[in-house]
Amino acid sequence: xxxxxxxxxxxxxxxxxxxxxxxxxxxxxxxxxxxxxxxxxxxxxxxxxxxxxxxxxxxxxxxxxx
Amino acid sequence: xxxxxxxxxxxxxxxxxxxxxxxxxxxxxxxxxxxxxxxxxxxxxxxxxxxxxxxxxxxxxxxxxxxxxxxxxxxxxxxxxxxxxxxxxxxxxxxxxxxxxxxxxxxxxxxxxxxxxxxxxxxxxxxxxxxxxxxxxxxxxxxxxxxxxxxxxxxxxxxxxxxxxxxxxxxxxxxxxxxxxxxxxxxxxxxxxxxxxxxxxxxxxxxxxxxxxxxxxxxxxxxxxxxxxxxxxxxxxxxxxxxxxxxxxxxxxxxxxxxxxxxxxx
Numbered sequence: 242x243x244x245x246x247x248x249x250x251x252x253x254x255x256x257x258x259x260x261x262x263x264x265x266x267x268x269x270x271x272x273x274x275x276x277x278x279x280x281x282x283x284x285x286x287x288x289x290x291x292x293x294x295x296x297x298x299x300x301x302x303x304x305x306x307x
Numbered sequence: 308x309x310x311x312x313x314x315x316x317x318x319x320x321x322x323x324x325x326x327x328x329x330x331x332x333x334x335x336x337x338x339x340x341x342x343x344x345x346x347x348x349x350x351x352x353x354x355x356x357x358x359x360x361x362x363x364x365x366x367x368x369x370x371x372x373x374x375x376x377x378x379x380x381x382x383x384x385x386x387x388x389x390x391x392x393x394x395x396x397x398x399x400x401x402x403x404x405x406x407x408x409x410x411x412x413x414x415x416x417x418x419x420x421x422x423x424x425x426x427x428x429x430x431x432x433x434x435x436x437x438x439x440x441x442x443x444x445x446x447x448x449x450x451x452x453x454x455x456x457x458x459x460x461x462x463x464x465x466x467x468x469x470x471x472x473x474x475x476x477x478x479x480x481x482x483x484x485x486x487x488x489x490x491x492x493x494x495x496x497x498x499x500x501x502x503x504x505x506x507x508x509x510x511x512x513x514x515x516x517x518x519x520x521x522x523x524x525x526x527x528x529x530x531x532x533x534x535x536x537x538x539x540x541x542x543x544x545x546x547x548x549x550x551x552x553x554x555x556x557x558x559x560x561x562x563x564x565x566x567x568x569x570x571x572x573x
Contacts, residue, residue, distance in 0.1 A: 247360040266363055272373050273361055274406035279398060281405045299360065301402050303372050305342060306357025306388050307332025307474070307501075307523030 245297040259287040262298070273302050313551045318518055320496055321412060321444035321465035323382065325352045328513065329543040330384065330498065332523025336532065339375035345526055346376060349536035355384045355414055355521065358403050383407055384446065386414040391427065393417060393434035400438055413438065414468070414500075414521075416448035424474040424501075426450050432458060439463035448500045453488040460495050467493065468500035468521060471512065475524045477504030480511055490516045506535075506542030513546025514554070 242253045246262075253265070259282055263269055275282045276299040282290055292298065318325045331351040336342040346354055354376055362369070376383070385403030387396040400413045417434055419427040426449050438445050444465045449455055451469040459467050469489055472478035479502060480486060490497055496518030503509050509520045522539055529535035567573075 247363060249363075268361065268363075271361070272371055272406060274358075274402045276398065276402055281401050283405060299402070300363070301358050301406065302361045303356040303383070303385065303403075303406060304359050305333035305336060305372055306386055307334045307355055307521070 242292070242294050244292055244295065247298070247300060253292075257292055259290045259292065262292060263287065263300075266300070268300065271302065273300050275300055313553060315547075315551055318496060320353075320446065323412070325382070325519075327351050327353070327540070327543075328519035328547055329509075329540055330355065330500075330519055330521040331526065331536070332521065333372060333376065334523050335527035339370055339372060341532060342372070343375045345532045345536040346381070347536075348533045348540065349522075349526065350540040351381070353382045353384055355386050355523070357388050358385055358399050358406065378407070378410075382412065383410065384412060384414050385410075387416050387434075388418075390417055391419070391430070393430040393437065396430070396434040397437050397441075400443055401441075404443070411442055412444045412446070412465075414446045414448065415464075426470070428452070428455050432462065435459055435462045435464055446498070451482050451485045451489065453485065453492060456489045456497070457492060460493065464495065466496040466498055466518070468498045470501040471499045471508065472502030474501040476502055477525055477528075478502055479504050479508035483511070483515065486512070486515060486517075503539075506538045509539055510542040510546035510549070513543055514549045516550050519543070 244251055259275055277296050318328050327350045329349055329351045330353045331346050331349045332355045333342050387399045390396040390399055396417045404411055415434055417427045417430040419425045431449055435445055435447055439462055446466040447459050447464045448468045456467045471480040498519040498521055499512040499517050500521040503520055503522045503525050512520050526532050526536045
């Protein structure tokens with residue numbers, strides 16, 4: 242399955258949920274926020290929400306800034 | 308104490324009370340240890356952070372800024388730095404709210420171009436309206452335009468933060484006369500955001516009656532950031548005390564401090 246992840250085109254072997262994506266990226270437990278197609282996906286929905294081909298996913302965190 | 312003396316009321320932003328009037332940005336430090344040490348030395352309780360794409364597949368054990376700046380100790384103020392449209396700024400604020408477990412205090416900045424980082428006021432006004440309607444408490448970076456400052460206040464921003472000079476320039480307060488007009492008419496806290504270069508700039512802003520100052524580069528780019536953070540703390544406190552004390556009037560002629568009476572040559 243093809244998705245756009247943080248601006249890059251990525252291929253995943255099967256259907257997956259947000260939680261599974263986060264797990265595959267070794268980001269489980271990290272302080273991140275997820276947006277799919279410009280809509281926030283609250284943490285409480287990560288386990289249920291399935292990604293669809295072509296989804297645009299953003300995963301962000303906090304860094305230093307003024 | 309007479310009734311018309313200025314009273315020290317702590318900085319209150321959208322119902323949150325802060326004992327420090329210095330806000331500190333966390334960009335440009337060598338590492339998180341230096342960030343944490345400078346933030347500590349500054350005495351701040353309110354620190355800005357940026358929201359950026361997570362690096363994927365690089366270093367899973369990469370340290371996290373929010374571990375260096377525990378939310379139990381500091382109020383985190385996520386910014387929308389790097390956004391050039393209202394739409395991107397609103398998206399960034401929503402991501403920040405999700406990232407920080409529903410925390411709704413944000414620093415809105417919508418920039419006009421890379422060279423000046425000057426605020427795009429049209430987009431800033433649009434974003435402010437959307438965010439306020441969505442329940443965000445919006446502290447807004449803007450130009451030092453008194454009409455725009457008042458409009459942002461009318462929209463419902465909880466603090467208005469005009470630039471002193473360009474972001475990262477260290478030029479200090481280039482237009483104190485305009486800042487004075489903004490302060491005179493403001494009913495929300497006015498903080499100088501951007502341009503502070505040195506403690507005397509921060510003290511001047513506070514002496515004029517600003518509710519606070521937001522400083523990043525002037526601390527992070529000092530030769531000794533931790534020491535400069537402390538210097539800024541003292542400057543902000545001194546400036547605030549001076550504002551409360553109210554300075555002496557300026558006079559055209561000299562006025563001796565030692566009495567004339569009793570001079571040996573009288």
